[in-house]
Amino acid sequence: MLVYRTFEELKTFLVAKVESGLTIGFVPTMGALHDGHMSLIHSSMDHADLTICSVFVNPTQFNKAEDLEKYPRTEQADLDILRNNGCDIVLIPSVDEVYPADYSSEKLDLEGIEIIMEGEHRPGHFDGVVQVVGRFFEELQPNFAFFGEKDFQQLAVIRKMVSLRNLPVQVMACAIKREDSGLAMSSRNMRLSEEALVESAYIFKQLNWAKSSYSKQSVDEIKQIVLRGFEKNDRIELEYFEIVNEDTLLPVKNKDEKARAFFAGVVEGVRLIDNVQLY
Numbered sequence: 001m002l003v004y005r006t007f008e009e010l011k012t013f014l015v016a017k018v019e020s021g022l023t024i025g026f027v028p029t030m031g032a033l034h035d036g037h038m039s040l041i042h043s044s045m046d047h048a049d050l051t052i053c054s055v056f057v058n059p060t061q062f063n064k065a066e067d068l069e070k071y072p073r074t075e076q077a078d079l080d081i082l083r084n085n086g087c088d089i090v091l092i093p094s095v096d097e098v099y100p101a102d103y104s105s106e107k108l109d110l111e112g113i114e115i116i117m118e119g120e121h122r123p124g125h126f127d128g129v130v131q132v133v134g135r136f137f138e139e140l141q142p143n144f145a146f147f148g149e150k151d152f153q154q155l156a157v158i159r160k161m162v163s164l165r166n167l168p169v170q171v172m173a174c175a176i177k178r179e180d181s182g183l184a185m186s187s188r189n190m191r192l193s194e195e196a197l198v199e200s201a202y203i204f205k206q207l208n209w210a211k212s213s214y215s216k217q218s219v220d221e222i223k224q225i226v227l228r229g230f231e232k233n234d235r236i237e238l239e240y241f242e243i244v245n246e247d248t249l250l251p252v253k254n255k256d257e258k259a260r261a262f263f264a265g266v267v268e269g270v271r272l273i274d275n276v277q278l279y
């Protein structure tokens with residue numbers, strides 16, 4: 001496995017590969033890697049000739065300094081798991097490499113999908129995501145880029161950016177990987193105590209209950225029952241529970257729409273998100 005820390009060195013390596021017709025799959029991550037990330041790596045290995053994984057905790061997508069500071073950083077373990085899973089190339093750039101002093105980027109009008117749900121609770125978050133992913137796309141020119149449905153709204157934002165900028169990259173969605181308890185795998189889970197990990201399985205239980213009730217009850221009824229459930233749970237502090245159309249991310253008006261339920265909340269000071277398809 002090759003490890004690069006600058007765009008220039010990696011691009012120099014890639015020139016001959018691209019000229020010889022090899023395709024590039026790109027998996028952007030913030031590290032503290034787990035099996036959820038590895039499912040993206042495997043998907044990239046299935047679709048592309050060369051898989052590049054980036055590990056970069058992007059400061060511009062954090063709206064709270066404390067969240068950025070506490071984000072887990074486990075470089076050696078990340079390199080080990082990537083090597084063991086057959087990743088070809090890892091890019092671990094510094095903040096100065098990604099955002100040099102003379103760097104400027106144009107803010108994209110995301111037409112409103114960046115200010116609901118995650119965007120509402122983390123103002124500016126998606127501008128930072130667009131900035132960093134746009135920067136990586138520009139430098140690496142991947143044929144495919146892989147994103148997890150765990151961050152479903154992020155996937156929608158990236159798709160919108162690719163379409164608005166007409167970028168020649170195919171965005172690929174990968175299913176959510178879960179622990180046996182149902183809890184969605186997340187780098188942030190490593191900050192939770194054993195008890196909190198057990199308690200957090202309640203999130204998936206609630207999402208699953210919404211899914212099983214979807215054909216029988218109204219959206220409002222489901223929302224109310226789920227909200228009451230979270231109110232009674234004193235370990236999970238709910239930020240939002242929404243049922244929206246998965247294409248538009250707008251509230252569902254009728255049951256024929258492709259609906260998805262979204263959760264965000266805080267457990268032991270750690271912010272968790274999850275979602276399930278309801279149809």
Ligand code: AMP
Binds near residue numbers: 037151
């Ligand atoms: P992150 O390192 O949290 O920025 O995540 C990097 C990529 O991995 C994003 O596209 C995430 O959606 C994806 N990802 C994170 N956790 C999971 C999971 N449990 N299942 C599938 N994909 C995931």
